[in-house]
Amino acid sequence: LKISTKSGTRNKTAPLLHGLFFEEINNSGEGGLYAELIRNRAFQGSDLGDGGAGAIPWALSLAAWKAIGGAVLSLDLLNPLSENLVTVLKVDIPATATGEVGFLNEGWWGMDVRPQDYDASFYIKPNGALYKKNVTGVNISLRSAVTNDIWATTRVGISQNISTTKFTKLEAVLTPTAAAPSSNNTFAITFDAAEAKGQTFYFDLISLFPPTFKGRKNGLRKDLAEHLISLNPKFLRFPGGYNLVGSSIDNRWNWKKNIGPLVDRPGRAGNWGYWNSEGLGYLEYLEWCEDMDMEPLLTIYAGYSGDLSGVTPAHTVPVDELQFYIDEAIEQLEYAMGGPDTKWGSLRTQHGHPDPFNIKFVEIGNEDWFSDSYYWRYPLFLEALKAAYPNITYIASQATEYSPANRNVTIPPGGMWDLHLYQTPQYFKDNFNFFDNWQAIAGYPDVQIFVGEYSVLGRDRAGGIDWANGEGRFKYPTTIAAIGEAIFALAMERNPHVVTLSSYAPLLQNFNRAQWTPNFLAFTADPSQTVLSTSYYMQRMFSHYKGTETLPIVNTKGEFDPVWWHASIDTGSANRIGDAEVDSTRYAQGNIYVKLVNAAKQPAPITLSFDTAITKVNGTILHHDDEFGFNYRNNATAISPKTFDLKQAAIGNRGMTVKYEIPGLSVVVLELKQS
Numbered sequence: 001l002k003i004s005t006k007s008g009t010r011n012k013t014a015p016l017l018h019g020l021f022f023e024e025i026n027n028s029g030e031g032g033l034y035a036e037l038i039r040n041r042a043f044q045g046s047d048l049g050d051g052g053a054g055a056i057p058w059a060l061s062l063a064a065w066k067a068i069g070g071a072v073l074s075l076d077l078l079n080p081l082s083e084n085l086v087t088v089l090k091v092d093i094p095a096t097a098t099g100e101v102g103f104l105n106e107g108w109w110g111m112d113v114r115p116q117d118y119d120a121s122f123y124i125k126p127n128g129a130l131y132k133k134n135v136t137g138v139n140i141s142l143r144s145a146v147t148n149d150i151w152a153t154t155r156v157g158i159s160q161n162i163s164t165t166k167f168t169k170l171e172a173v174l175t176p177t178a179a180a181p182s183s184n185n186t187f188a189i190t191f192d193a194a195e196a197k198g199q200t201f202y203f204d205l206i207s208l209f210p211p212t213f214k215g216r217k218n219g220l221r222k223d224l225a226e227h228l229i230s231l232n233p234k235f236l237r238f239p240g241g242y243n244l245v246g247s248s249i250d251n252r253w254n255w256k257k258n259i260g261p262l263v264d265r266p267g268r269a270g271n272w273g274y275w276n277s278e279g280l281g282y283l284e285y286l287e288w289c290e291d292m293d294m295e296p297l298l299t300i301y302a303g304y305s306g307d308l309s310g311v312t313p314a315h316t317v318p319v320d321e322l323q324f325y326i327d328e329a330i331e332q333l334e335y336a337m338g339g340p341d342t343k344w345g346s347l348r349t350q351h352g353h354p355d356p357f358n359i360k361f362v363e364i365g366n367e368d369w370f371s372d373s374y375y376w377r378y379p380l381f382l383e384a385l386k387a388a389y390p391n392i393t394y395i396a397s398q399a400t401e402y403s404p405a406n407r408n409v410t411i412p413p414g415g416m417w418d419l420h421l422y423q424t425p426q427y428f429k430d431n432f433n434f435f436d437n438w439q440a441i442a443g444y445p446d447v448q449i450f451v452g453e454y455s456v457l458g459r460d461r462a463g464g465i466d467w468a469n470g471e472g473r474f475k476y477p478t479t480i481a482a483i484g485e486a487i488f489a490l491a492m493e494r495n496p497h498v499v500t501l502s503s504y505a506p507l508l509q510n511f512n513r514a515q516w517t518p519n520f521l522a523f524t525a526d527p528s529q530t531v532l533s534t535s536y537y538m539q540r541m542f543s544h545y546k547g548t549e550t551l552p553i554v555n556t557k558g559e560f561d562p563v564w565w566h567a568s569i570d571t572g573s574a575n576r577i578g579d580a581e582v583d584s585t586r587y588a589q590g591n592i593y594v595k596l597v598n599a600a601k602q603p604a605p606i607t608l609s610f611d612t613a614i615t616k617v618n619g620t621i622l623h624h625d626d627e628f629g630f631n632y633r634n635n636a637t638a639i640s641p642k643t644f645d646l647k648q649a650a651i652g653n654r655g656m657t658v659k660y661e662i663p664g665l666s667v668v669v670l671e672l673k674q675s
C-alpha cells in the first residue's frame, strides 16, 4: 500500500463522524442509564405485558414491590399525587401487626450497594379516617434480598400534624459503610407496628438515586455514562427511533410532557412494550449532551404513529392538523435554544438551565420510508423549521431508497439523509463503495449522509437478514460483526464529504430484558457485570484514532477483500473538534493512522510505503480466532483491544516502508510517528 502525505491530495476528515444513538429500548434508560434505582416508582407498571399500549392508565401494577411483616399493599386511584401521577400505593397495616411492617422494592433486578450517598425521597399521606397521630417516623433501608443484612438504614421523622389531605415529600440520605457482596439488594420503607398498626398510608413517587455522572440531579448512572464517554462520541441522536412515534398520536414522545418536576411527568407506554417514566426527558438529554461535549441531534415527531409497516401507517396526522405538530417542533427548539426572555426559553430557565443550548442537527421523523406521504410532508416541516431556525442542518428520514410509491424526497443542498442499515457482514463488504459516488448517482448534490443506525445483525445467509424468523441473528456482537461494521466504517471514513455522522444501534441493553439484539453494551444492576461488545471496542478504536485529514492510499497489488484499509493524518490538536480530553501524545501533529481490517481467517502480510520517514509504530488490535465469538459476563474482555509496538526491524528503507502481518479476523489501527 502506497500512502501519500502530499498536501494537495488530502481531504478534511468528518470531525463529528462517530456519535451515539439513544432510545428507550431494552431498558436502556429505565433500569439502565437513567440512574433511578426504584423500579415502577409511581405504580404505573414496568414489566412487558403489564398492560396494553393505549389503555389509560396503561398498566397499573405492583411490579417490583413486596410487602414486609404482613402489610397489605394495593393500588389506589382515589388519592392521586398529582394530575399526572394518579396511581398511588395504599399500605394497610393490620391491627394485629407486630414488629417491622411495610414494603420493599426489588429495583431493576437488584440494586448496587456500595459506600456512597444514596438520595431517597418519597411522598406520603396518612388516611385521615384511620390516622392516630402517633406515628413518629418510618425507617428506610438498603438491605440484602437473600440474607438479613441491612447495608444502611435511617429514620425519617413524620410530624404528628402531617397533612391527611395532601401528600408530603420526605427526603433522606442513606450511606452504607461497606459494599454489599452482590447486587441482590432491595430498598425498604417500614413502620414500627406498635405505632402504625390499624392505620393506612398512601405513598407515591418513591425514588432512590446513587451519585450520578457529573453529579447531575435526576442524572445518569455513572459507570455506564463513563463507558459512553470513553467512546469519544461527538453527537447524540435522541429520543428515537421507533420510540419517538407512540402507539397512537397522543402517545407520541411529547417533549412538553417530559420536562419539569417529576410529579408533573405522566410517563408513557413506550413503543418497545414497557413503561417509560420519562425521568430521562428532553432537558436531561440536552444536559447529557452538555456533560459529554456532544452535539445534540434531535429527532422530531413527523406525524406518523402506531404500526409503521404499511404505506399508510396506523395513525397519520391529517394534513389540516399538521401545523400543530410543526409548531410543537418549533416550540421544542425554542425550549432548548431560546433566551430566558422567550416563552419556552424562560420555562427552561425555570427548570434550572438558563443558558441556551445550541442544536445544530434536527431530523424530521424516523424511518419514514414506509410512507407514501413523507415526500410532501417533509418539506412542510422543513420550510417552517428553516424559517424559524435557519442555521440548523435538517435531516430527512427517507430519500431515494425504499420509498414504496417511488416518490423521492427532495432534499435541498446542505441537507442530510439518515440511512439505517441492520445487515450481514457480507452486505457491508459488498457495499463498501456505496458512498463513493452517492451524491452524483442518487442525484443529491451537496447532500450528506448520516448513518443513523447501523450494525451487523446476524451471520451471512442466502437472502440476507431473516427478519421474520430471526434465523442467524446475533444475541451479542461477534468478532465478524465488528469486522463487518469496521469495513463499513472505513467506507464512511474515506468519504468524509458524503458521510459526516454515524452511530451504532441499539446502544444499551439490560441483560434482564431485551426486545432487540445485538446491542453495543449490556449490563445489569451490578457495574462489574457490564459487557462491552466487540462492536463497542471497534468504534472506540476508530473514534480515538481518527486524523484530521485523509491520506490517499494506492494499492499496487490488487483490490480490497479480504483486507480493507484507510489512512489519515493528524494535523494537530487545534484541528480537533470537541474532544473530551485531548491527549497530545496520541494526537501529536504528524501522526499517521492506518486502519486495517482482515476479514479472512488467514494472516495477510502487507508493506506500507511512505513518502515520509516513519520512526515508530504502535498498534492496537481487536482480534479473535472464532468469527462468532462474543464477549459475555465473566468473560467480558475475551475480545478486546490489545496494544503492541512494531519491532524496529519492521521499519525499513530509512523509515520509508513498514512491514506488518495482519492477523486473520482482526481490526487494527497502526499509529505511525514521523520524526
Ligand code: AHR
Residues within 6 Å of the ligand: 023, 025, 240, 241, 242, 243, 366, 367, 420, 453, 505, 506, 516
Ligand atoms: O434500533 C432499533 C430500531 O430499529 C429503531 O427504533 C428503529 O429506528 C429501527 O427500525
